[in-house]
Amino acid sequence: MFEKEYDVIVVGGGHAGAEATAAAANMGSKTLLVTMNLQNIGQMSCNPAMGGIAKGQIVREIDALGGYSGIITDMSAIQFKMLNKSKGPAMWSPRAQNDRMRFAEEWRLALEGTPNVDFYQEMVSGVLVEKNNVVGVRTSLGIDIKSRAVVLTNGTFLNGLIHIGEKQFGGGRAGEKAATGITEQLVDYGFDSGRMKTGTPPRVDGRSLDYSVMIPQPGDIVPEKFSYTNTLPLNTQVDCHMTHTSELVHDLLREGFDRSPMFNGRIKSIGPRYCPSIEDKINRFADKDSHQIFVEPEGWKTVEVYVNGFSTSLPEDVQYRALKSVKGFENVKFFRPGYAIEYDYFPPTQLRHTLETKLVNNLYFAGQINGTTGYEEAASQGLMAGINAHLKINQKEPFILQRDEAYIGVLIDDLITKGTEEPYRMFTSRAEYRTLLRQDNADLRLTPKSFEIGLAKKDRLTRMEEKLKKSNDFIAFFKNTSVLPKDINPILESVSSAKVKQSDKMFKVFSRPKVTMEHMLQLEAVSKYASENSFDREVMEQTEIQVKYSGYIEKEKNNADKLHRLENVKIPEGFDYSKLKSLSHEAREKLNLIRPVTISQASRISGVSPSDISVLLVFMGR
Structure with missing residues (x-):
């Protein structure tokens, strides 16, 4: 069946595997994606959303590098929000609700439309190794498929064990069997492995909910998008809703604690600290009498709803009784109960910064196999593993992002240098240079680097260069153009800022905290210049940030330069x-x-x- 040798084999078709496949193939490697179910490529196993605090920045970086996640998100979004807009731009984080079925469909179609990609549906039971070099994979049918590099992106499937109350059964995801053989083989080669846990909430029938008693959570009035390409922003959006648990709900949940695998010792591994189950929240925050529940639709047309904030592995009868007592859920019908899943991972200190293993050459790990949690974290690792697998087998220099260049650089450096004993999730606080690593400038930071290694195409670079030139021209305009007191003082008065007594450069006035681009555009000279040069929202935003935060940005660049001396x-x-x-x-x-x-x-x-x-x-x- 497989007479030829592939350049790269990617095992697993989740977010990491999909990005690894696209990256290696787009750089020119003949790539095979082997997954247990081709219908589940790009599956959103947990919540139907992309982005969020720091995670949105990662999706922007993936897009700037030429990955697919941002494009797929835009094509399947049902709602868009820019989080943290009340804070500085370093904290702004894009987030989208997505149509789960369309997201997976768009991923499948994107990969099928990518040259150099072949597909095969079967479980991989082991890797083929000769003289410390990986040379392919072996499937559960005993078929050997040869390749020059292998990327393992097994997600939660390695010896996956699903828990619902006192019941447990093997599985990598609800309705799908676990993957066996790989962990045991790698341990025999000398790898250390461990166990981690994650969980998911019930999915329910939206027709059985009373939204009139919940708080609507609409998207942004003027929605943006993730990709720097020409994808379209949403013109219609779907509302999410918010409700709360209560003391009664907590009491009903506590009744099942003696049958909870978390509390009776059945689950011994550590779960994600920053996304705890509802029973864990009740236990850890006993002083709180309620917790937020976000009601998230799974798509444009489906009635299935994701109950965000109610992740649980309690018995299904306890889940049902407790959820029925949540406001708006009195008549709830379950599609499926929540569950916890334990799975194998490999401490990432066993990897190089390229995500290649130290023990076996040309073998790469990406995603939850490295101890991370989240679609975005997985996708970024898959992208970097795919890039570096291609570069390695073509005797080219590795592609490594530094901590001051990308959140992806922070993520991988944290994993390789510090390791993790609990599911690792990205936060803005993990990045010491977050003023440099904003969501608005990911293309300026990363597209030239990606173009240089042969992933980002020329049109991306051209678009980025045009944006940079226009924003630099606009900044120069503000630096070189003066404004009279009679023109600017009415604007300054309107924002309670001190009036100027003589003509001053626009840049200096614009730098004031309360003065925004909207205010500056009220000046005829500014409005005329912007119109004549066709400045779009991205150029305006980039210009404003560079003007208002130039001091902070310069300071962080200097700090980063000091770090590079040690680098x-x-x-x-x-x-x-x-x-x-x-x-x-x-x-x-x-x-x-x-x-x-x-x-x-x-x-x-x-x-x-x-x-x-x-x-x-x-x-x-x-």
């Missing part, structure tokens, strides 16, 4: 830290385990102190 101090491969007796015992242990590539990476390892870094710098001749 340039390489540590020889195979360096023996045990011979440096001046290092602390913990530092020697951690450095020998993680094998950092640079002094900068070493400085971020938990347990390596500043004095340990000084010892290394002295030894390296710095």
